[in-house]
Structures are given as C-alpha cells and as structure tokens.
Amino acid sequence: MHTFEFIRPTDSAAAIAAAAQSKTAQQGADVRFMGGGTTLIDLMKLNVETPARVLDINRLPLDKIELMPDGGLKIGA
C-alpha cells in the first residue's frame, strides 16, 4: 500500500473543500472519501487505488435516513 495523508474533516463543508482540490476519478483522483472502506482499502492494498489523501467521513453526522415531505427518502451519505 502506498503512503497517504489521513484527514478527518470536522464538517461536510471541510470535506467537500478538501476533495474539490482533487483530480477527477478519470484523471486518477488523489483524494478519496473513506466511508465503510470495504472497496477502497481492498483496492489500496492491491495498489489499484493510490490516493495521496484519505478523508475519513465516518464521524460526520450523515448516517440518517429521512422521510421527505414529497414522499421520497433522503439517505445520509
């Protein structure tokens, strides 16, 4: 696995701002969000994904499922 900088943003805005500086996925993104990590960590072990920075968003308050007034569902992250 390549080395990377591990960052835990304090809110969604900080996470978005940090990721906005990154190249797109097609250009070989160098910033990746860490959610469950089940795919990302696996691919990092195989050096398929080699992000320079990993943003851990697990502790942001996004794990909600809300019923919307129009009958839809809003799923957190």
Next chain:
Amino acid sequence: MEDDKIGSPQPSRRRFLLTTGTTLAASVLAAHTPAQVLAHETETASSGDASAVEGAIAITLRINGKDHQLRIDPRTTLLDCIRESVALTGTKKGCDHGQCGACTVHVNGKRVLSCLNLALMNDGNKITTIEGLGTPEAMHPMQAAFVACDGYQCGYCTSGQIMSAVALLKEPCGPDDAAVKELMSGNICRCGAYANIVAAIQQVRKRA
C-alpha cells in the same frame, strides 16, 4: 479464549513456533553481512512494531476493556494492529480482502471485518476480540455452544464465526435456520462445519 503467553513456562504451539522462528532467523542472519542485517531489521520494524516508523500516528484503542496507546503506520489495518502490535492473535487473518470473515471483531458493539478497517479510523473506539468474550474457564454461551455442537474442524475460522454469531444475537434475524445462514453468510468455513455452526447459534438463541 485466552491467548498463550510468550513468557509462560508451559510449552505451547505458539511459543514453540516463536522460539524456533527466532533461532532460524538468527542462523540465517549470521550468514549475511552487517549491512544486510541492518536492512532486514529496518524492514522488520516497519512491518511489525511501528514505533520506529516515519510518519507514525498515535492512537488509542480500547480493546477488551483495556486502553492501548499505540504509534502506528497509517496504513496498518485494524487486523494487523490487533495481532502484531497488541499481540492478541485470537483474531485470524484469512483472505485479508474481506471475503472470508475470519478477522471479524466488534467495534462499538457491531461486527466489522478488521482487515478492511484501518487502525487509525478506530481511534477511541471500543473493540472486542475473541479474547474479550470469555476464558477457557468461563466461556461465553456462544463459545460453549460451539464446543457442545462441534461447530468447527480445523478451527481457523472459528473466532470470526463466534464474533459474528454473538453480534447476530442483537440483530434482526428470523427464527429459522435459513435466516441464521443468511446472516452468517459473510463467514466462510472451508471445513464445511456449517450445519453444526447453525445448530450452535440456534441453541444459544433458544436458551436466551
């Protein structure tokens, strides 16, 4: 189950392997030049105890009720950290790619695959491993049921199976065997002890 202590006077499989491994390594190293020996030692330090690693990060893991303050390489998985840094070897490395379930532990009460978790993502989290469930003298009911029902052959997947089974007790699960099999589908047993594993889990659920 309690892990064998390295310093214990009783002979054990693990102690034997550690001792012979060290002797073998020493005899191999003796044949190398000092420069090669130094390189080997540096390599060993980076894969095991990360105290000397550049960029190591300090974290605290609460494992089985005890706080462990560690300095780890950011790339260390929770599995490697538990096994190599904390030396709790009850948690097993099977595929190391999240497909077999042998490395299952509980993080804040929920089951997770420790091979697909970075240790530093778990800074401050409460972790329970097989060593934290029970002891040979006072087994967790699930451990006792696995023994009673013969829920294993070689035993390599067993700690992961038991950690999953204990977590399953608190999850929404239908009463029949098919529901248990579905919720245990992330834990592979190459010996094929599935029927007895399901029987052990059902025994615990019926007695609860």
